[in-house]
Amino acid sequence: MISCRRFSIAFVALSLLANTTRLAAAAEAFIILDSQTGYIFQAQEAKKKHQVGSLTKIATAVVVLDWAEHKAGNLNQIVTLSPDAFVGTGENNIGLQPGDAIALRDLLYAALVQSDNIAAYALADYVGSTLEPSGSAASASKVTPVTAFVSQMNALATQLKMERTRFVNPHGIDDNVRPLPYSTAEDMARLTRYAMNKAGFRFYVSQKERQISFQRGAHKLSYLLRNTNELLGKQGIDGVKTGRTARAGDCLVLSANRESEVVKEGAMTAVYPRHLIVVLLGSPNRFGEGAGLVEHGWQLYDQWAAAGRLADPKKLL
Numbered sequence: 001m002i003s004c005r006r007f008s009i010a011f012v013a014l015s016l017l018a019n020t021t022r023l024a025a026a027a028e029a030f031i032i033l034d035s036q037t038g039y040i041f042q043a044q045e046a047k048k049k050h051q052v053g054s055l056t057k058i059a060t061a062v063v064v065l066d067w068a069e070h071k072a073g074n075l076n077q078i079v080t081l082s083p084d085a086f087v088g089t090g091e092n093n094i095g096l097q098p099g100d101a102i103a104l105r106d107l108l109y110a111a112l113v114q115s116d117n118i119a120a121y122a123l124a125d126y127v128g129s130t131l132e133p134s135g136s137a138a139s140a141s142k143v144t145p146v147t148a149f150v151s152q153m154n155a156l157a158t159q160l161k162m163e164r165t166r167f168v169n170p171h172g173i174d175d176n177v178r179p180l181p182y183s184t185a186e187d188m189a190r191l192t193r194y195a196m197n198k199a200g201f202r203f204y205v206s207q208k209e210r211q212i213s214f215q216r217g218a219h220k221l222s223y224l225l226r227n228t229n230e231l232l233g234k235q236g237i238d239g240v241k242t243g244r245t246a247r248a249g250d251c252l253v254l255s256a257n258r259e260s261e262v263v264k265e266g267a268m269t270a271v272y273p274r275h276l277i278v279v280l281l282g283s284p285n286r287f288g289e290g291a292g293l294v295e296h297g298w299q300l301y302d303q304w305a306a307a308g309r310l311a312d313p314k315k316l317l
Contacts, residue, residue, distance in 0.1 A: 023296045025289055028249065028282030029185040032297040034304070035193055035255065035275040038317035041300040046185040049164055050281045053243030054115045055188055055251050056172030056181065059153045060123060061112055061204065062195050064104070066156070067127050075105040078215075079126045081118070084146075089117035089171060094223050097216065106212035112204045114225040115242060117171040124149035124170035146170065160194055162187035174247045185279040190317055192240055192253050192277050205239030208232055229254075230287045235294050242286070249282035252290045258298070261305065272309070276301065 029045040040046075067073045083098040094110060096102075096118050104126065110119035128149030146169070153167040165183040174180055195201045210225045228242040229252070236256045243251035258274040276297045283289050304310075 023293065025280070025293065026284050027280045027286070027289055030278065030280045030283075030289075030293060031185040031189050032276065032278050032293055032300065033189055033317055034301065035196060035277045036273050037309075037311050038193060039304070039309075039311045040315045040317060041297055041304065043185065046189075046279075047164060049182040049184060051172075051174045051181060051245060051248035052183045052188060052251050052281060053172045053174070053245040053248040054117075055183070055241055055243035055253055056153075056167060056170065057111050057115060057120050057243075058188070058191055058195050058241050058253065059156060059167060060120050060149075060170040061108055061201060062191070062198070063149065063152045063156055064108060064123050064127050065198055065200055067130070067152075071130065073104075073127065073130070075103070075108065077104050077126070078102065079104060079107070079122060081122050082125055085118050085121040085125060088173065088176070089121055090173065092118060094118070094212075094225075096214065100214045100216050102212070102214035106214065108204055109207070109210045109212055109225055111171075112201075112241065113207050113210050113227050115228050117173065120171040121146065121169075128152075157187070157191070160187075160190045162190050172243060172245065172248075174245050180247075185281050186317065188253060188279045188281075189277055192255065192279065193317070196239065196255055196275075196277070202239065205229075205241060206232070231290055231294075235291060237294065250284070250286040252278075252280045252283065252286040254278040254280075254290050254294060256294050256297070272305070274301065 025044060029048055029050055031043040031046040032041045033039060068075050078101050081096060081098055081100045094116055107119040107123050110116040124146045128145030131148045131152055150167055157165045165187045166181055168177060168181045208227050211222055212225060213220055213222045231237045236258055237254050238257055239255045240253040256276045261272045261274060263270045278293045278297060280286055280290050
C-alpha cells in the first residue's frame with residue numbers, strides 16, 4: 001500500500017513537471033540547469049552559436065587556475081604589464097599603464113570581478129609564456145604567449161565537450177576580430193559547471209568588491225574593484241560573470257544556491273545539494289531576466305525534486 005502511494009505521488013509530481021508553463025524570455029538564448037547533475041530544466045536556442053563577450057573570461061580564469069594547480073604556477077607571481085595588453089582592449093577603468101607590476105592573483109580579481117580586458121590579456125601573456133610548445137625557431141616564431149594560451153582555452157573546450165565553441169582571445173572582444181569567437185548557452189553552462197567546482201574560482205566570482213594593488217615605479221597604487229554582476233548576493237546568487245559587446249548584446253551567467261535538502265529514506269539519510277546555473281545570451285534586460293529565470297528555475301527544481309529527481313539522459317548536459 002505504501003509503495004502504491006509513493007508511486008501515485010511520484011506520478012502526480014511528474015505530471016506537474018511535464019505540464020509546467022515554459023517561461024518565454026526576450027533573450028536570444030538561455031538555459032537553466034541543476035549544477036549537480038547537469039539536468040536541464042528549460043532551454044531556449046541553447047545550441048545556437050552566439051558571441052558571448054566577457055563570458056570568455058570564465059575560460060581564461062579556469063586555464064590560469066588549472067595551470068596554477070597542475071603546473072605549480074604561483075598566483076602571487078608579480079608580472080609587468082606589456083604595451084601589447086593595451087592594444088585593442090578598449091576601456092581602462094582601473095587606469096593601468098604599461099610597465100606596471102601586479103600579481104597574477106590581482107589580475108584574476110580584475111578580470112572576474114570587474115571584467116577588465118587588460119587584466120585578461122596580461123594573464124594570458126604571462127601564463128602563455130610558460131605553455132609555449134618546444135620546437136624549431138621557425139615554428140616557435142609563429143606562436144606568441146597569448147596564442148599559446150588561447151590554444152589551451154580551446155583544448156579546455158574540447159575536454160568539456162563544448163563542441164560549438166571557439167575562443168580567439170582571452171577577453172572576448174569581437175570587434176575587428178577574425179575569425180569571430182562564438183559559443184552557446186549550453187557550452188557556457190558546461191564551462192560554468194567545471195569552473196564552479198573549483199573553490200578558488202567560486203571565491204573570486206563571489207566578491208562584490210575587492211581592493212587590488214600594483215606598483216608603478218616607486219609608488220604603490222590601489223584600486224577598489226566593484227563586481228559587474230548586479231544580482232550577486234540576491235536570491236542566493238553567488239556568481240558568476242557578465243558579458244557585453246555590440247555583437248553579443250548583454251550576456252549573463254548566474255549560479256544560485258539553496259541550503260542542501262536532507263531527506264530521510266527509511267534508515268538512510270540522503271543529502272541533496274541544491275545549486276542552479278543559468279546562462280542568458282543576447283538579453284535586452286539581463287539582470288531582470290536573469291532574476292526571473294532563477295526564480296523560475298527554483299520552481300522547476302522543486303517540482304523535479306518532488307518527482308524523485310528523475311533525470312532523462314536526453315536532458316543531461
